[in-house]
Amino acid sequence: MTEVYRPVGGKLLTRHFYFMGVLALIAGYFLVRRFVFGIGAVSNLSDGFPWGLWITYDVVVGTALACGGYAMAILVYVFHRGQFHPMIRAALLTSVFGYTLAGVSIVVDVGRYWQIYNVFRPGYLNLNSVMIEVALCVTSYVIVLWIEFSPAILEAMKANRLLRLMRHILFFFIGVGILLPTMHQSSLGSLLIIAGYKVHPLWQSNLIPLLFLITAVAMGYGMVVFESLYASVQLGRRLETTMLARVGAIIPWLLIAWLVLRIGDLAFAGKLGLLLQPGVEPLLFAAEVALFVYASVILLDPHRRVRPNALFWSALAVVLGGALYRFDAFLIAYNPGPGWHYFPAVGELMITLGFFAIGIMAYLFFVKKTPVLSANP
Amino acid sequence: MNTEPLAFEHAIGPFLADQLEIRGISRRNFVKFALGITAAMGLPFGMTRQVMAALDRPAARPSVIWLHFQECTGCTESLLRATHPTVETLILDLISLDYSETLLAAAGHQAEAALHDALAQHPGQFILVVEGSVPTADHGNFCKIAGQTPQDMLHAIAPQAVAAVAIGSCASWGGVQSAAPNPTGAVGLAEALGLEGILKSDGSALPVINLPGCPASPYNLLATLLYYLTLHRLPELDTKGRPKFAYGRLIHDNCERRPHFDAGRFAEQFGDAGHRQGWCLYKLGCKGPETYANCPAIQFGDVGANTWPVGIGHPCFGCAEQGVGFHKALHEQAKVLSVTPTSLFPGVFTEHPGGVTVASAAVAGAIGGGALVYALGASQKLKQTEAASTSTTDEEA
Numbered sequence: 042m043t044e045v046y047r048p049v050g051g052k053l054l055t056r057h058f059y060f061m062g063v064l065a066l067i068a069g070y071f072l073v074r075r076f077v078f079g080i081g082a083v084s085n086l087s088d089g090f091p092w093g094l095w096i097t098y099d100v101v102v103g104t105a106l107a108c109g110g111y112a113m114a115i116l117v118y119v120f121h122r123g124q125f126h127p128m129i130r131a132a133l134l135t136s137v138f139g140y141t142l143a144g145v146s147i148v149v150d151v152g153r154y155w156q157i158y159n160v161f162r163p164g165y166l167n168l169n170s171v172m173i174e175v176a177l178c179v180t181s182y183v184i185v186l187w188i189e190f191s192p193a194i195l196e197a198m199k200a201n202r203l204l205r206l207m208r209h210i211l212f213f214f215i216g217v218g219i220l221l222p223t224m225h226q227s228s229l230g231s232l233l234i235i236a237g238y239k240v241h242p243l244w245q246s247n248l249i250p251l252l253f254l255i256t257a258v259a260m261g262y263g264m265v266v267f268e269s270l271y272a273s274v275q276l277g278r279r280l281e282t283t284m285l286a287r288v289g290a291i292i293p294w295l296l297i298a299w300l301v302l303r304i305g306d307l308a309f310a311g312k313l314g315l316l317l318q319p320g321v322e323p324l325l326f327a328a329e330v331a332l333f334v335y336a337s338v339i340l341l342d343p344h345r346r347v348r349p350n351a352l353f354w355s356a357l358a359v360v361l362g363g364a365l366y367r368f369d370a371f372l373i374a375y376n377p378g379p380g381w382h383y384f385p386a387v388g389e390l391m392i393t394l395g396f397f398a399i400g401i402m403a404y405l406f407f408v409k410k411t412p413v414l415s416a417n418p
Numbered sequence: 419m420n421t422e423p424l425a426f427e428h429a430i431g432p433f434l435a436d437q438l439e440i441r442g443i444s445r446r447n448f449v450k451f452a453l454g455i456t457a458a459m460g461l462p463f464g465m466t467r468q469v470m471a472a473l474d475r476p477a478a479r480p481s482v483i484w485l486h487f488q489e490c491t492g493c494t495e496s497l498l499r500a501t502h503p504t505v506e507t508l509i510l511d512l513i514s515l516d517y518s519e520t521l522l523a524a525a526g527h528q529a530e531a532a533l534h535d536a537l538a539q540h541p542g543q544f545i546l547v548v549e550g551s552v553p554t555a556d557h558g559n560f561c562k563i564a565g566q567t568p569q570d571m572l573h574a575i576a577p578q579a580v581a582a583v584a585i586g587s588c589a590s591w592g593g594v595q596s597a598a599p600n601p602t603g604a605v606g607l608a609e610a611l612g613l614e615g616i617l618k619s620d621g622s623a624l625p626v627i628n629l630p631g632c633p634a635s636p637y638n639l640l641a642t643l644l645y646y647l648t649l650h651r652l653p654e655l656d657t658k659g660r661p662k663f664a665y666g667r668l669i670h671d672n673c674e675r676r677p678h679f680d681a682g683r684f685a686e687q688f689g690d691a692g693h694r695q696g697w698c699l700y701k702l703g704c705k706g707p708e709t710y711a712n713c714p715a716i717q718f719g720d721v722g723a724n725t726w727p728v729g730i731g732h733p734c735f736g737c738a739e740q741g742v743g744f745h746k747a748l749h750e751q752a753k754v755l756s757v758t759p760t761s762l763f764p765g766v767f768t769e770h771p772g773g774v775t776v777a778s779a780a781v782a783g784a785i786g787g788g789a790l791v792y793a794l795g796a797s798q799k800l801k802q803t804e805a806a807s808t809s810t811t812d813e814e815a
Binding site: 280381382 | 666667671680756757758772773774775777778779781782785793796797799800801803804
C-alpha cells in the first residue's frame, strides 16, 4: 500500500448535484406514498409479477454493477496484481453504494418493516430457502463493504489509531468480501431456477447460477472501466487508459466463456431451434450476444482497447449486455401466465431513479471529500 | 430405565417389527411417523434413524406412572382416540405404562397393588406423568384417590421419579379449575411440588416438563418421551418449563392466516365475507398472538389437513397459555406480543392493469434518453482527449 489516495476537492454543490438532489426528493415523495398507502399506490407489481423494476434493476442488476469491488479484489488479492491497487478504492466506493441501495430497495420492496428483521433471527431462519442465502449474504456483504471502504473515511477523519487497527484486521474482511459475492451473485441466478417454466426456455437453465456469476464479474470490470473513464472526463482528471486497458483485456475471456457456456448449454438442451421462432425473445437473445461479441472484439484487439473512446463504448456494452441478460430473465422473457402484464409505474421508476441519484451524490461526496482516487493516475 | 423386557412384550414379540406386522402398520407408515416426530422435536432429519433405533430397543423404553388429579381425562382421551394410524397407540403401548388409572384393567385394591408394584420394580427409574391440577385449598381434600390427596401421592411417588411431565394446562398451570374464583385453589404440578417442598430422593429438584394445552397435543407428549429415549436427556425448556421445540413460538408466528393479519384483512364477524375468505381471526378474539404452541405447525385433532381451531375458522382460545385460556373472555381481543403492524393499511385489493401507461413510458423514455445524452457527451470529450493524447504521445515518442 505505497500509493497515495487523495480527495479530489472542488465544489460539491454543483448544478448537477442539485439536479440529483431534486431527483432524490421526488423519490422521497414516492417512498412516503409507498409506506403510507401501500405498494399498490406506487408500483405496478402484482401477484403475477411480484418482482418488478426494484428487484430486477436495483438488486439484481445493481449488485452486479456493484461487483467492481469484488472483481478488482479478485484481481489484486487473489491473482496478486498489485499494479491495479490504485483503482481499488474507487471500485469499492461504487460497490458500497450499489449494494447499500440494493439493500434499501429490498426493504422498500418488501415493505414490512415491522417484521423484516426476522430474516436475521436465528430461530426464524428457513435454511431450505434460496432467498435466505441471498438475504443473509447480501446483508453481510454490505457490512463487509463498509468495513473494506472504511480506511478512506478514517483517513479523512484522521482517526489514525482506528486506521492502524483496521490495517491489521482488513485482510479477513477482504477474504470474506471475495467469498460472499461468489455465493450470492450465483444465488441470484438460482432464484430463477425455482421460477421454472415462467422463465422463457431460452433463459431457463441449470447453468444460470454460473452464467450470472460470470456476467457479474465481467460487469464489475466493465463498470470499473466505464466509471473511471466517465469520472475522469467529468471531473477533469487525467485518464488512466493504460491500466484500464489492462483491466479491459480480462473481460473478453469472461465473455467468451459465457458465450460458450450459454450457447453450448442451449445446444446441449436442444433449444437452439427456439431461436428461429417468432417473437421478441430470440431478438433479445441476439441483442445480448451482439453486445458481448462487440465488446469482446474491441477489447481483444490491443490497439483498439487503448483508445479511451473504444474502451468506453465496449465497457458500456458489457454493462448493458449483462443488464439486458438480467432484465430478460427476470422481467421481459418472464411469463407468469395469461392475463399478467408488467411495466414499471411512474412511482417505481422515480424511486429507482432517485436511488441512482443518491448513489451519484454519494460518489461525488466521497470522491471530493475523502481519499478515494489515486493521487497520481 | 427398565432393562428387562416386560412379560407382555414377550407375549407378542419383543421387537417393534413384529408388533408392526401384528397391528397391520406398514414399515412405510412407521418411517413416516418417525420422520414427522423427529421434525416435531426440532431434530435434524438425519436423526430419524436414531429415533427409530430407540423405538426398536425394548430395553430403552421408559417405565411411566401416570397420575390423574383434578381433570377431565381429555389429555389421555386425545392421546388414545385422536389417532388415525395406530402407530401412536403402539408407541403408547411400547412405553411401559405401568400405572394409569384410565387404562388400567384392574380396579380397587388391585389397582393400588399395581402402583406399588410399579414403584417397587423401577425405583428412581420411571417417568411420572401428571394429568390434572393439584388443589391447595382445604389441604387438597377436593381430590382423593384411595383415600389419598394429590399431595400425599406426590410425597410418596414424585421423589422416586427421574423426571415429571405435566400434561395439559391443568397440570402445567392450573387449567380450567384455576379460573376465578378458583374454589379449590388449583395449581399446576411444578407449583404444587414447590409448595409441598417435594424434591427427588437424592435431594435435587425434580425436573418438570410442562406440556400445556386443553387437551395437550398428543404429539408433544410422544415427542418429549421419544426425545428422552433417543438422546437420554430432557429437551431444552423455556422459562415456563415448556419444551422449546413445541412451545418456542407464538401460534401467530406460524399461523397460515398470518399474511392476512399483516395485510390488514380481518374477519369482523362470524360468517361475513372476510370470514368466508379465510382471513385473519384477530378481531374475533383469536389468542394466537399471545399463545405459545406449535398447533399451526403440527395441527390439532388429527382428523385431516388444516384441522385445528384457526384452520377451521374459529379464533384460537389460548388454551395452552397461562392467564389467557379460561382467564380471558372468548372473544376478547388478544394482546399482540410480537410487533403490531401499521394501522395505515392499504386497500385489500389494489386494482391496476400493470401495463404500460403514457406517463410511465414517458418517464422510462426520458431516463433512457438522458442516459444516452450523458454517454454521448462523455464519448465526445473522450474523443477530444484521445485526439490530444495521441498527438502528445506522438511527440513523446
